[in-house]
Amino acid sequence: MSDARPTAAPHAQRNAQAPALPACPVCGAASAPFVTLGGRAYFRCPTCAARFLDPAHHPAPADERAHYLHHENDVHDPRYRRFLSKLADPLLARLAPGARGLDYGCGPGPALAAMLREAGHAVALYDPAFAPDPAPLATSYDFVTCTEVAEHFHRPADEFARLRALVRPGGWLAVMTCFQTDDARFADWHYRKDPTHVVFYREETFRHLARAWGWSCAVPVKDVVLMQRPGGAP
Template sequence: MNFEKKSCKCCNFPLENDFIIKNKIYFFCKNCNSIFLSDEFFLTSENQVNRYLLHNNTLEDINYKNYLEKFINRVLEFVNLEKIDFLDYGSGPNPCLVELIKEKFFNFNKIDGWDLFFTKDFFPKENSYSLITCLEVAEHFENPQESFRHISSLLKKDGFLAIQTQFFECEEDITNTEKKFATWWYKEDTTHVTFYSKEGLISCCKSFGLKFLTQLDKNLVIFTKID
């Protein structure tokens, strides 16, 4: 593989390692330990939409509703805001988290959902939100820096960003890291293209004025906007 001019999509470190798994190429950053699917294997926008439409997430599914409630309750307990201007970033074809908040919570001034594919007529304004959630969405970002730049622009100063994604924990050497990644279930979703280490996500967000605050759960982290 020719690595000339290829750099990490999280920390911009020059890339030197790749994994070839099931005829797909993944790049590994030895600086921040994040992994990226090579662009040539990205689904088309049409195929991504078709894949997302297969998701049958509704609040009528009690297990899914409990999952959402657990997530948002943990986030709200930490941020402890009296009145919230809220955006669910990447809300999908069925904005269940938005619906849940409208149904269950009363300390919100504004409740919005935005999605690249499913909210074509809604354009969230810059510096408008005190809390943005990104629930199992960051792994879909084809250009993480562009996406987190956008998120940061929408967040008010001192506002909070809650991100939940499955972090990949590398082994001590590249060979065992590749073996572990090859058997990792999370990469099997064809719309998952970016796989973060915690360090890689922090590095990426830091570039856009987003400061890491805490890790609430294995895969749930909170940032605040400082710039």
């Protein structure tokens, strides 16, 4: 009697291979493993340089909203206003008088909108949790701001497509998010430890997006990017 054992069929061996890695949610390119921390896998994009959490570990919307309510975003807090001025000051320097804008992801305390209104600009508000009226998304603007929001995007490619469509020719998309710069410090990085932060951008990520869109891109200070849509009045 033979001792031979049946070998696995070729198709069975292929089925046993590791599952495919998720595509980059920012640019759609193939991703690579990055690091696993506390049972949560993170991936990196060799194309746009973003890092992102395995979508299987994204927080539920109710949990996100509960976490946001712990943020202290007081419109009258001078420290918070100084923080927001990192974006507000270089944006204001580029805006024509009386521009119309949208604060996308304004949160429960729209301090940035208040600062821009004080400078003479009209600012509409939208936030899926705290200002969910979709009416402001039906028009276009001279500028759209997105401060401390992009790191929460579960589908950033879709969100950026929406933001692009909201900006008029010649207008500005202003984004502020803490740039990821040091892989060796990622595990202990405070930004990574926020349970609602699921995607992490580098300066190169936004420069890649701007090139893909045909927009200009300026980084006036770390963590702030101003992208301008071509066109508009000469």
